[in-house]
């Protein structure tokens with residue numbers, strides 16, 4: 001399998017999952033501006049949406065959309081505990097939180113990356129994101145991970161997007177539960193390896 005990624009982007013989430021699951025893979029970096037990969041290939045011919053992550057399977061099929069990719073990977077190693085069994089009610093709980101991370105938190109951060117956004121637009125985006133972080137903080141209070149004591153693909157994704165707070169001047173210290181959660185996930189050996197692979201800490 002090959003993971004198409006961009007440093008510190010949401011593609012870090014499937015990289016963490018690949019490593020936690022112990023699955024063999026290669027990785028190819030994408031320049032999101034030029035849509036070229038490091039080998040010079042046209043990334044739009046891999047993923048016509050132009051976004052990372054994309055996962056190229058050994059049979060040539062390409063799977064896109066982070067939440068679908070991480071569930072696919074977890075299902076390759078069902079005993080890893082990275083996702084509840086497909087068909088179980090708990091699996092729908094996982095999808096529920098993955099969808100929230102994707103549509104509300106990930107895309108809540110996105111406007112904050114726009115350096116030329118007017119200050120009032122940035123404030124609106126920040127206020128919106130703060131509400132989502134308040135909710136997550138309540139969900140995680142007294143819990144190790146999103147689904148309880150077991151680390152799942154949802155944690156790989158949430159960790160990845162919460163890390164962006166440092167890049168866009170969101171003061172995560174306002175949410176001590178989330179700060180502690182990021183530190184806890186960041187201590188996992190495979191998460192450290194994934195960060196290291198992208199030259200991150």
Ligand SMILES: N[C@@H](CCC(=O)N[C@@H](CS)C(=O)NCC(=O)O)C(=O)O
Pocket residue numbers: 009010011032049050051052053064065066067102
């Ligand atoms: N819906 C996609 C969104 C992926 C996404 O937003 N990727 C960003 C990096 S975190 C990206 O590639 N942005 C550049 C672009 O869309 O052109 C998913 O969940 O995988």
